[in-house]
Amino acid sequence: MSEPFLFIAGHPALDFLNTEKADDAGERVELLAEPESVAAWLRASGMHPVPADDSLLSDARTLRDAVRSLVVAWTSDTPAPDEPLALLNCILATGAARQQMASDFTGQEIPVIPAPHPLLPLALSALNLLTRHDKTLVRKCAGTGCVLWFLDTTKNKRRRWCRMEACGNREKVSSHYQRHRKLADSA
Numbered sequence: 001m002s003e004p005f006l007f008i009a010g011h012p013a014l015d016f017l018n019t020e021k022a023d024d025a026g027e028r029v030e031l032l033a034e035p036e037s038v039a040a041w042l043r044a045s046g047m048h049p050v051p052a053d054d055s056l057l058s059d060a061r062t063l064r065d066a067v068r069s070l071v072v073a074w075t076s077d078t079p080a081p082d083e084p085l086a087l088l089n090c091i092l093a094t095g096a097a098r099q100q101m102a103s104d105f106t107g108q109e110i111p112v113i114p115a116p117h118p119l120l121p122l123a124l125s126a127l128n129l130l131t132r133h134d135k136t137l138v139r140k141c142a143g144t145g146c147v148l149w150f151l152d153t154t155k156n157k158r159r160r161w162c163r164m165e166a167c168g169n170r171e172k173v174s175s176h177y178q179r180h181r182k183l184a185d186s187a
């Protein structure tokens with residue numbers, strides 16, 4: 001059975017990064033295993049459903065790598081790396097449309113390029129994250145070996161874990177255990 005998707009990041013672009021995670025042993029787990037998983041993820045996240053074909057899978061993984069590099073650069077105060085930036089802009093460019101008015105006085109958007117890229121909603125989401133949010137609130141989970149990202153939308157801005165019931169509790173248990181061991185050692 002395939003693993004369920006995680007929607008815990010507080011932003012769809014980061015939820016998308018979290019389709020690649022680590023298991024308890026630190027092994028990488030790919031949640032976008034086949035084209036249908038990408039379509040299912042888009043559906044589950046409320047984005048426009050797209051046909052699942054092989055190029056969708058490779059495009060989604062390539063875009064995910066690009067967005068991850070951009071998030072890493074952004075949160076470490078370095079300029080956006082060329083290739084990931086070009087890839088994102090290339091998909092964003094397929095959203096270009098020109099405005100026209102119809103005879104019934106309604107405005108229309110005519111796409112300049114016949115079809116937007118199927119992953120355009122994801123690219124727009126990444127653009128939203130990278131240009132309209134506070135980067136100090138974008139963090140990687142503090143859990144040992146955990147690779148999940150989130151946007152801290154808590155009131156006190158002190159979120160540390162992807163999920164309390166996963167990494168948060170594990171860390172609590174291990175520090176509790178270490179405290180006990182220290183006590184036992186000194187006894």
Ligand SMILES: [Zn+2]
Binds near residue numbers: 147162167
């Ligand atoms: Zn975690």
